[in-house]
Amino acid sequence: MADVLAFVERRIGRIGGSAFEVVATASRVARAMGGSAHALVLGGAGASAGAAELAHFGAVTIAVGEHDALSEYSPEGYASVIVELVRQGGYGAVLLSATALGRDLAPRLAALLDVPLATDATGIEVVEGRVRIERPIYSGKAFAQLDLDATPALVSIRPNAFPAMESAAAGAVSTFTPQVDPSAWRVRVLERKGAAEGAVDVSEATVIVSGGRGMKDPSNWHLLEALRDALGTGVALGASRAVVDAGWRSHAEQVGQTGKTVAPKLYVAVGISGAIQHLAGMRTAKTIVAINRDADAPIFAVADYGIVGDLFEILPRLSAEIAALKAGS
Amino acid sequence: MRTIVCLKRVPDTETRIRVDASGVRIDTAGVKYVVSPYDEYAIELALRAKEGAGLGEVDLVTFGDASAQEALRKGLAMGADSALLLVGEPDMDGLATAKTLASELKESDAPLILFGAKAADDDQQQVGPMFAVLTGRACVTGVSTFTLEGDKAICHREVEGGTEVVEVGLPAVLTITKGPHDPRIASLKGIMAAKKKPLVEKAAQLHPSRMRVHALREPAARPAGRIVGQGPDAVPELVRLLREEAKAI
Structure with a gap:
């Protein structure tokens, strides 16, 4: 019996799209593991806006870490906060979305937690208590089913590949203030030229x-x-x-x-x-x-x-x- | 200054991939191999950094079997100075691969270690940032071009339709994506010179894999499609099918 953590990304200041897919998938995996799904959101002040909606997709708890230094993605900051929570939580699986942010973040989590990482999963199931994922290799010329032999099973899921199925859960939102030390971060964003308002990346477009x-x-x-x-x-x-x-x-x-x-x-x-x-x-x-x-x-x-x-x-x-x-x- | 580029030998992207009789490996018969395309961009940027500084060297590293020599020779022909082959058999567990590379390069004084942003075979996009964590280096992923300013690298990233300029303190790991600088084509002179450049082989320090291939499968064939019609007059029927049959619009 084990719980599952879904890391949920805020995009352009809001929660949506692939976030619901991650929580819904985490909820399904948690049921197969006999546990429950929990959502984690990070951001600046007010990051909890919209977080309650994650309850509709099966999140039993929704933890929101609010810190000004986390209002924009920082690889070092986000990784340190998530790793700390995963260590405390004793999860059977940790899921996130294979977006640009997720692709950057997930391998860092894997190395810090010392667990293997399955990226870009298009299928996920629990077989005899272990997570088995399916993912494209050679960009989809073949598919591999992979068994993850570590706890937690760390998996990034491909946007649009999983349904954002609704299943109501308690979804109590709680906020906390993560302990972070931005002065130690070595990666700093100097300039962001956002895509045009409303622009959608090709990897996430419907x-x-x-x-x-x-x-x-x-x-x-x-x-x-x-x-x-x-x-x-x-x-x-x-x-x-x-x-x-x-x-x-x-x-x-x-x-x-x-x-x-x-x-x-x-x-x-x-x-x-x-x-x-x-x-x-x-x-x-x-x-x-x-x-x-x-x-x-x-x-x-x-x-x-x-x-x-x-x-x-x-x-x-x-x-x-x-x-x-x-x-x- | 010394720049290390970690590269991987992969099947050419024009290759048709088939699963062999074991069901857990691909059929390698007749497969042509190349340096993974993003790794070529990494080599190109490393060579440009060396040329820009007017000094230094570019050293290549790969983890693979003896046939990976061929990929290293290609990088040497492009202009890299030396190559190291860690002999072993990498599998799907990118963390095990990152540990093998880290065992070898942990003490390296190279300010920059470059990886392709993804390998064209497994496409896991993970070994570079994992290696960075294991060796205590900062890491920027998906870099299309960078410049060096003192003890920092200024990197341009492509993210979700937008771009970012990111500063990272050295020593750092950068994972490189396609950018403005196409990989150079090795000249005949380069190919000849590559034969005399140092290429060292040593046994890789292996780490247990915790990701096991249960099965591989080829993608399901798509059901045969149909030609709706010729020219603009076919548009109304296409729109009707998309609306009523596919429910796609």
């Missing part, structure tokens, strides 16, 4: 509109932006390796084995032929749409729906139809 060499020129990206805007919120732009290598788009948008592996609900591939390393990165999308001039392009082999033709004619029509549909619904 819908991705991705462009490839078929777009012909970076100045044509407004066509993809129009489709993104028509599709609503939670939509990110993606890019193939070819257009990133050509300098048309930033590497942050690259989907594939040398970019990001994504699992959105909808992936729209425009002017992307579908090189094997790109397919590896997006084939776990729930629904794939491909628009390409070449009917023999490999992308059509993985696409649920395809349109063959000139993307410069198809895209404006698609954006307009979806915008009209959204306006009417």
